[in-house]
Amino acid sequence: MNTKDPKIINISIVGSGPGDPELLTVKALKRIQNADIILHDNLISEEILNLASAKAQKIYVGRKFGDIEDSMTRQDAIHDLFLEYAQQDKKIVRLKSGDSFIFGRVAEEIRFLTQQNIAFEVIPGITAGMAAANSQHIPLTERNKTNSVLFCTGHTATYDFEQLDALANMLKTGTTLIMYMGYKNLKEVITVFKRIATDETLYISAVSKVSQADETIFTGTLDEIEQKLELETIPMPVVFIVGKYAFPIDANLTKI
Missing domain, CATH: 3.30.950.10 (Tetrapyrrole methylase, C-terminal domain)
Structure with a gap:
């Protein structure tokens, strides 16, 4: 699996930074604008979500303080969405606040995608x-x-x-x-x-x-x-x- 080849990438895991859309990387902006599906966390600003095209389906998969849903149940649901939309050849953006590798639980998602042989990329963001x-x-x-x-x-x-x-x-x-x-x-x-x-x-x-x-x-x-x-x-x-x-x-x- 060549996760470096943009022609075969199914999923872009994107760090959205602290909230100001002007702090997005150029690559992150392009992926958001071209996405069919955006799976986004809780702290993503409306300004950033509004950068997506009208055709993009935005699905909230975040977790707030006080939520009663078990974290593993929520993570399994995200993995199911990865499979569902990757099989449909959708352009998927997994949108995380800040940088995905700073307390973003991205490792669990990368391990799952690797096990399922689903091509992906990770685009860094500015951590808060x-x-x-x-x-x-x-x-x-x-x-x-x-x-x-x-x-x-x-x-x-x-x-x-x-x-x-x-x-x-x-x-x-x-x-x-x-x-x-x-x-x-x-x-x-x-x-x-x-x-x-x-x-x-x-x-x-x-x-x-x-x-x-x-x-x-x-x-x-x-x-x-x-x-x-x-x-x-x-x-x-x-x-x-x-x-x-x-x-x-x-x-x-x-x-x-």
């Missing part, structure tokens, strides 16, 4: 953490300050002690942490970091609705963010950037 950092002028790496970036989810708070200890030490030595799906467990995450990184001042920037017109940022130390969360609710979706220098370079903060 990268978009947030660029939009808000937060350097994820900087010479002599931040030397690495780590992507994780809010389940960070449930890591075992050795993992948490290693993570805290990475933060202290210059790693920037990008955390997705962390709002629910944020207070627990903050508590853990404060306990382990006691000798360091760590900042959190919470960026809400990345790339949208009403994008908002909440920035402060671990203690300050805790206080802000008690006073305000951060509009979802939100991505968190954590580290010694995890704040906009033009912010009026004491530690620059």
